[in-house]
Amino acid sequence: MTSEDSYQSESEADSDSESTPLQSLWNSLRASMSTSMFERTETKLFLPRDTFEQILSRTEGGLSGRRKLILEVMGIESSRPSEDDRALAEYILDSAQKVFLIAVYIQLEQLHAAMKLFKVSQYKDEKLPVEERTARELDDTPRRHEFERMENRQRDRRRKDRKKNPKRIWDIHTISKFQDNQWTFLIPIISAHDQNCNFDSRCPIPFTTKNAQQRSGAHGIVYKYTIHPAHYKNSLHQVIHVIVQD
């Protein structure tokens, strides 16, 4: 399923007209999910990497329209956003799209506060995947999870806020959800230029069809797969040309 096909069905569009921007984005993400057909990650969902770009491309008004969408998803309705919120939206668009989408997808309650926390902590997409901890480890106070440490530092700095809003963003439940769902958004690109990449076993491989045909060889079995086009870079012919020229 491509995002273009399924971003908004008619009925979803109707319901979206009454839903919040956050719900609408969540619906879009959900509808855009593909299923990995790779033998070892079969049935795992993944979000094709171009999905959010397509959603953003439908907004009017260029960068300001994109910023507006991000802010509305975080519940900031103001037509004249503050400097801080403008900067936050730009930070998300520039370097934390995946972090933002994961937070949206897991329906993190304090989305705006969480993204502010990420921004202050300079936590960007490039830091993903977040280190995984078991529930038992997450209970281990001396070894706080990275997100908890981020939040603690912030709360120490802004004691007033802590009194105003005693509810924590990151606890064992929200961290677990983030950990568990992050792989849906961290799908590798299969590229002729990057040989022998090492993919995490939790990461769905973006093969969208698996043919029943298979061939047995001396050292293994050969399967026929289709790679999701958003996750396939194959300009080998150009590489060959360069090598021959050399």
Add this chain to the structure above:
Amino acid sequence: MRANGGSQYETEPSVVAVKAFRTGGKNVAGDVKREVDALAKMNQLGQKHIVRFITSFQRGTQEDLEHYVLFEWADGGNLSDFWHQPQTPKRTASLVKWVIEQLCGLSRALRAAHYMPNGACYRHGDLKPGNILWFPDSDGYGTLKIGDWGEAKIHNQVTALRHGRVDTTAKYGTRRYEPPETGLHPLLPKGTPHVRSRLYDLWGMGCIILEFIIWLLYDHEELSRFNNSNQGYFGPSDMFYEISHEISHERVVRIHRVVEHWMEHMAKDGRCHSGETALGILLQIVRTGLLVTKLPEDSGPAGSADNGMPSFPHDDSPLISVTTPDSTTHEIIHDSSPNPRTRFPAHKLETELLRIVQLGGGEHYWYRNQGPRSAPGDIIGMPHLPVPTGHRAHSDVLTTPAIDMVDYAHPSLDPEEWELELDNDFAATLSSRLRSIMGMSPHETPQSAKLCTICRDFQGRLLDAEFAISYATQILRINSEAKSCDLCYLLWQNCRDKLDGGCESVHLQRTGSAIRIRGLKHPVLTVLRSDGKSPL
């Protein structure tokens, strides 16, 4: 699946072949690396007739890494699939021309790999119809490409894993196309390095081209008959050559008599006249330059000097000329003639195939439509087969101890001490092999067996882990001899040597997977299962 307009990613076809390496073998990571390195080198050659390697990846932990290699997907399958396609192409001049052009392309690819620009040499080591992949196109017959590069480097590993989890299908397939120098290796003194020459690949090409000619002249059924006609005869060889005892202390290495018989027959076919038709010249190339047991003494530089090919003396030492200090009274005799022909190197094959194309005249040159001529008859059972070339000369450099090429005899162990091991994979492989011989597809259910009343009872109880059943010996024998019951036949073949002379009945018991004659330790049959993937 389609690409979305305006996106940054590419929209090239994204259907790929993903080869999943089996885990658990020794040094899999090393094998994968060698193969990937080789594949990358093959890509650099930019040859149209080499399957394009896309990328590789691994996943999992260091202790349990899974390895995957991606290639372009061959929609048509392999050359065997081409030969067995339901709508067999009509034999025409354009088909023959296409075949020759494809063989030209394959030999060019082989030459490029054998003589790489940087001076390196890469041998395929496992050329066979299953490794020639077929990429059909909409306006012709398509393109044939050499796939599965890198096997040579890890070929020995396959053997080592024979009893492990590795599928042995390929091994069986591979052995058929092995050249005689491989068969000779066990005859050499212990410790002799197993050198695999570039000429190894040329033998494989000879086998492939010969099969192509048979398919062109006749059809896939005759090709299957050819492929099964020398199995189990003239010693333990289903290869295109044989090594046999001529007199007590000699071994003769020569083209298998069945293969020679087919080639002789085809050479007399009007469509295959040497020097007059493309197929005739092609067959002549196979006979004089590819299926040739003798290797050039110095096939590296000498054979290539005239063609400006680089010199690679390091790996073409013909196995047959290895001198051993361990002289005994037994000798290998190498099939040869007064003017012994030696096997072509790849560039010579390419030149010869190009010559066929360049000679190309009218339709008559490419294909003479003179009605089907019958394929050779079976020669199995003929009391005195001619030795094809009749010229034998003693190799003056190689002497070996008199050991059998392949010794399938049980070692001198007390049978009572043998441990039995279940091997469903082996059974599946053997079943697959037998299906192939019978021309059955992998998932086709075999024709129902003819069963007598007792055997139908046997069949009904087969799912019980334990049961006993008795046969009257005479009935078992009669049903077997009359072939009126397939299971009686199977049982009789396996039981008759184990029965006492006067025994009137045979009592069989199933315990677990074994079916034994009551009172005997070793089973006469073993029940194996197919995991529901395909019927055994």
